[in-house]
Amino acid sequence: MGILFGPVKSRRLGLSLGLELVPKKICSMDCLYCEVGPTTLHTLQRAEYVKWSLIEKAIYEAREREERYDVLTFTGSGEPTLNINFEEAVNLAKRIVKKPLAVLTNSTLLEQESIREALSKVDLVLASLDSVREQSFKLVNRPVASLVLEKVIEGLKDLRREMRGELWLEVLLVEGFNDKEEDLKALKETIEKIKPHRVQLNTVVRPPAYAVAKPLSWEALCKVREFLGDGAEIITPKEQLAVVAEKKIQNIEESILDYLARRPAPVEELKTVFNKESNLEELLEKLVLQGRIKKHLYQGEIFYIS
Numbered sequence: 001m002g003i004l005f006g007p008v009k010s011r012r013l014g015l016s017l018g019l020e021l022v023p024k025k026i027c028s029m030d031c032l033y034c035e036v037g038p039t040t041l042h043t044l045q046r047a048e049y050v051k052w053s054l055i056e057k058a059i060y061e062a063r064e065r066e067e068r069y070d071v072l073t074f075t076g077s078g079e080p081t082l083n084i085n086f087e088e089a090v091n092l093a094k095r096i097v098k099k100p101l102a103v104l105t106n107s108t109l110l111e112q113e114s115i116r117e118a119l120s121k122v123d124l125v126l127a128s129l130d131s132v133r134e135q136s137f138k139l140v141n142r143p144v145a146s147l148v149l150e151k152v153i154e155g156l157k158d159l160r161r162e163m164r165g166e167l168w169l170e171v172l173l174v175e176g177f178n179d180k181e182e183d184l185k186a187l188k189e190t191i192e193k194i195k196p197h198r199v200q201l202n203t204v205v206r207p208p209a210y211a212v213a214k215p216l217s218w219e220a221l222c223k224v225r226e227f228l229g230d231g232a233e234i235i236t237p238k239e240q241l242a243v244v245a246e247k248k249i250q251n252i253e254e255s256i257l258d259y260l261a262r263r264p265a266p267v268e269e270l271k272t273v274f275n276k277e278s279n280l281e282e283l284l285e286k287l288v289l290q291g292r293i294k295k296h297l298y299q300g301e302i303f304y305i306s
């Protein structure tokens, strides 16, 4: 199977030719929101997960195709720096490919000097850091047990000092997991120390590995952007989030209809059951107007019935 894919149109990078350094799904983390699916090999152990001969061939092919893309991106269906030949691959690409080189990484191996040294030569490092609080980090990213969050953060600071290219830090927020006030405060302080060139905010808009991962609303993302201040930008497309929000409402509607089919309920009870939905009254009124549920006054209290 080829390890080159694309070029694909990336909003952040332009036309990106991807090169996969690890197959599905080898990773040091098992993020709730991962769009590749649950991690099958959960490890910090580096190995030749893709053979060097294939990587070498792909980099030479990328050189042949230089007219057709803007940036060569080292990525993977997992963490690319886990490939033991990562440093070699960076060296070869920088030597023979004229187009800029970008690397996507989950930042977990940055304490290793040789990896940082290789990354310091690339044009753009897109590194992830979703939480700097141990508890939220473990809940969202589900790292291998031996991973130390402090070392990940130190690795990012060191890389920023050492690198010649740019460091863009991506923060993916999952509703109820890493978006609490204490998470954001701690994140802001750490970002100020890391000093990335850009901070990019994202949320769950593609089917996640675990259904429990839900997106933040557009409004909530905007508040986080304001809180983080200077330079933070939202990279989730607003339209995509609107589609996800619409699906979420449809799911809630179905759940309410299902609930009311079993028993009539007043609004307070429904609020307790579906407590995440702040505009529940509005939604119930819509269902009444659509004739899908009815209101029934019983002993001075309004019950919704199907």
Ligand code: SF4
Pocket (backbone or CB within 6 Å): 027, 028, 029, 030, 031, 033, 034, 035, 036, 039, 077, 078, 079, 106
């Ligand atoms: S670090 Fe990336 S590849 Fe690994 S589980 Fe998280 S999102 Fe998926």
